[in-house]
Amino acid sequence: MKEINELNLPEDLRYADDHEWLRPLETAARIGISDYAQDQLGDIVYVELPAVGRQLAKGEEFGTVESVKAVSSLYMPVGGEVTAVNEQLAEAPELVNTDPYGQGWMIEVKVADPAEVDALMDRAAYLKALGG
Amino acid sequence: MNAPLGTTGLILDEPLLWERGRPGRRGACLPPADVPPSPLDPELCGDGPDFPDLSEVDLVRHFTRLSTWNYGVDTGFYPLGSCTMKYNPKTHERQAALKGFAAAHPLLPASLCQGALQLIWELERDLAAITGMDAVSLQPAAGAHGELAGMLVIHAHHQHQGHQRAKIIIPDTAHGTNPASAALCGYRPVAVASGPEGVLEPAAIEAVMDEETAGIMVTNPNTLGLFETHIREIAAIVHAKGGLVYADGANLNAVMGIVDMAAIGVDVIHLNLHKTFATPHGGGGPGSGPICVRRQLEPYLPVPRVVKDGDQYHLETDRPLSIGRMGSFHGHFGVMVKAYSYIRSMGADGLRRASELAVLNANYLKEKLKQDFHLAYDRPCMHECVFSDRRQAPFKVTTLDMAKRLMDYGFHPPTIYFPLVVHGAIMIEPTETESKEDLDRFVTAMRAIAEEARTEPETVKSAPRYTKVRRLDEVTAARKPCLVG
Numbered sequence: 001m002k003e004i005n006e007l008n009l010p011e012d013l014r015y016a017d018d019h020e021w022l023r024p025l026e027t028a029a030r031i032g033i034s035d036y037a038q039d040q041l042g043d044i045v046y047v048e049l050p051a052v053g054r055q056l057a058k059g060e061e062f063g064t065v066e067s068v069k070a071v072s073s074l075y076m077p078v079g080g081e082v083t084a085v086n087e088q089l090a091e092a093p094e095l096v097n098t099d100p101y102g103q104g105w106m107i108e109v110k111v112a113d114p115a116e117v118d119a120l121m122d123r124a125a126y127l128k129a130l131g132g
Numbered sequence: 133m134n135a136p137l138g139t140t141g142l143i144l145d146e147p148l149l150w151e152r153g154r155p156g157r158r159g160a161c162l163p164p165a166d167v168p169p170s171p172l173d174p175e176l177c178g179d180g181p182d183f184p185d186l187s188e189v190d191l192v193r194h195f196t197r198l199s200t201w202n203y204g205v206d207t208g209f210y211p212l213g214s215c216t217m218k219y220n221p222k223t224h225e226r227q228a229a230l231k232g233f234a235a236a237h238p239l240l241p242a243s244l245c246q247g248a249l250q251l252i253w254e255l256e257r258d259l260a261a262i263t264g265m266d267a268v269s270l271q272p273a274a275g276a277h278g279e280l281a282g283m284l285v286i287h288a289h290h291q292h293q294g295h296q297r298a299k300i301i302i303p304d305t306a307h308g309t310n311p312a313s314a315a316l317c318g319y320r321p322v323a324v325a326s327g328p329e330g331v332l333e334p335a336a337i338e339a340v341m342d343e344e345t346a347g348i349m350v351t352n353p354n355t356l357g358l359f360e361t362h363i364r365e366i367a368a369i370v371h372a373k374g375g376l377v378y379a380d381g382a383n384l385n386a387v388m389g390i391v392d393m394a395a396i397g398v399d400v401i402h403l404n405l406h407k408t409f410a411t412p413h414g415g416g417g418p419g420s421g422p423i424c425v426r427r428q429l430e431p432y433l434p435v436p437r438v439v440k441d442g443d444q445y446h447l448e449t450d451r452p453l454s455i456g457r458m459g460s461f462h463g464h465f466g467v468m469v470k471a472y473s474y475i476r477s478m479g480a481d482g483l484r485r486a487s488e489l490a491v492l493n494a495n496y497l498k499e500k501l502k503q504d505f506h507l508a509y510d511r512p513c514m515h516e517c518v519f520s521d522r523r524q525a526p527f528k529v530t531t532l533d534m535a536k537r538l539m540d541y542g543f544h545p546p547t548i549y550f551p552l553v554v555h556g557a558i559m560i561e562p563t564e565t566e567s568k569e570d571l572d573r574f575v576t577a578m579r580a581i582a583e584e585a586r587t588e589p590e591t592v593k594s595a596p597r598y599t600k601v602r603r604l605d606e607v608t609a610a611r612k613p614c615l616v617g
Contacts, residue, residue, distance in 0.1 A: 001525060001528065001530070040555070043606075043607040045607060045610035045611045046610070046611075066610075068606045068607055068610060069532075069549040070549055070550075070552060072552075093611065094611070
């Protein structure tokens with residue numbers, strides 16, 4: 001398990017209390033789980049993602065992630081319509097462990113309310129929330 | 133401390149039966165046919181299954197050898213938290229095997245199975261007395277099936293009141309199957325976090341309970357092994373809005389005959405006869421998950437009901453408000469015989485004493501181990517206590533590593549990574565059947581592992597060493613399961 005100072009938390013992302021990250025794109029936002037989350041979960045063996053086109057509110061469950069320890073729910077950091085899901089994770093769930101901010105991304109959403117993005121934490125605030 | 137306590141010695145190797153078999157070898161010889169051959173319809177013929185040819189001794193040795201690899205509660209201490217792996221006295225197996233019970237056909241008319249019906253009727257009343265509830269159905273086949281039956285009763289109650297509800301409150305310290313049972317009845321689970329003391333706070337329930345909420349499913353004692361001390365107040369909040377209180381009684385072993393469930397506001401509770409009442413479990417069944425209800429919910433219980441009329445017993449199905457059948461015939465009758473035998477041999481005082489000792493044993497382990505292992509909630513516990521791997525984190529030793537290492541010391545590991553509210557949980561339930569000497573041996577092993585984590589962490593991380601197989605690759609097994617032999 002990593003120490004807080006060993007975590008990789010990019011500056012250009014927003015973070016949610018439930019350890020999802022969000023990367024604002026041009027017309028949508030990409031969502032995944034943070035280095036802290038993947039490290040705590042351990043080896044991920046299965047990722048369940050929603051269907052494209054689903055409307056989900058902030059805080060609603062958009063999927064589950066299963067590690068050898070437990071099954072955990074994934075929560076929407078912002079509300080919106082799911083426009084894409086990372087199909088690669090069906091065959092290679094380990095990408096969430098090895099590259100949580102890159103190939104391990106999970107879904108893209110069309111953000112309903114940009115204010116919800118602004119309400120998410122930046123790196124400094126997230127690091128503080130983690131106790132570092 | 134390097135001498136393992138229980139797993140040195142002979143571990144017998146054993147190949148697959150297919151590798152043992154030799155063409156033409158056989159265990160029994162049939163006499164030559166003395167009737168003319170009569171060929172089967174060719175459509176029914178084909179190549180037979182690929183079974184190995186074996187002698188009787190091949191087969192007996194194969195399965196006897198395999199059985200020596202097993203570890204059960206009859207082998208040693210089995211502190212699997214939340215599972216109540218207590219020792220089950222053999223006399224109860226004997227009673228369940230009595231020919232009148234074991235050979236009774238489920239289609240016998242009531243007049244020819246009076247004894248079986250009497251046992252069901254009396255066991256229902258015994259369970260009502262133990263829990264303080266009014267009426268019992270023994271039909272549900274196991275714990276989660278009992279939860280479903282209980283939730284169907286609550287659903288039927290609201291339906292009968294004329295207003296069906298949409299949600300159900302489920303605390304984060306409830307058993308994992310609770311949300312699924314509620315969802316099967318169409319209720320949306322609303323999660324509520326337990327407070328800083330590890331128990332529910334009335335304010336948290338007050339905040340979410342409304343007239344669209346069917347009730348609450350609360351596990352008491354909860355999965356942290358803590359008694360929900362505010363349960364009466366919480367029940368009052370739920371009742372005030374017309375909701376009902378469902379108690380998951382899987383942890384009844386801590387409170388048999390001690391807690392009056394009706395008095396603390398419970399409307400429905402299920403019990404696990406296979407945990408608390410002397411049926412061995414863990415092998416996939418059969419179990420038995422009776423539900424006990426307050427008087428006003430009795431009309432909704434599953435049919436058939438066993439009714440006593442004078443000194444005769446019969447089955448009744450004409451209950452218009454009943455949720456219907458939960459299974460075929462009478463439920464898992466053999467398990468009921470064991471529960472009846474256990475309850476009658478223990479008596480009221482004996483059951484209470486068993487719960488007291490289960491709680492005492494858990495508190496003993498908690499106090500003995502809390503110097504070496506981080507205790508999630510440092511307060512008196514009920515039948516189980518929950519530690520974590522926080523103190524071992526600086527050495528990069530995890531709960532999983534320590535659980536594996538315990539096998540080298542000859543113990544079944546406790547439940548790990550559950551409940552989810554404690555990160556890296558180590559959940560220990562010793563039960564009442566362990567002696568102080570056995571508990572002390574376990575404490576010695578756990579302390580030795582804590583010491584190893586500090587001084588030679590690699591030993592722990594590479595455990596187990598002395599078992600038949602070393603650490604399994606759970607990740608590859610889950611990512612790329614091999615589902616054929």
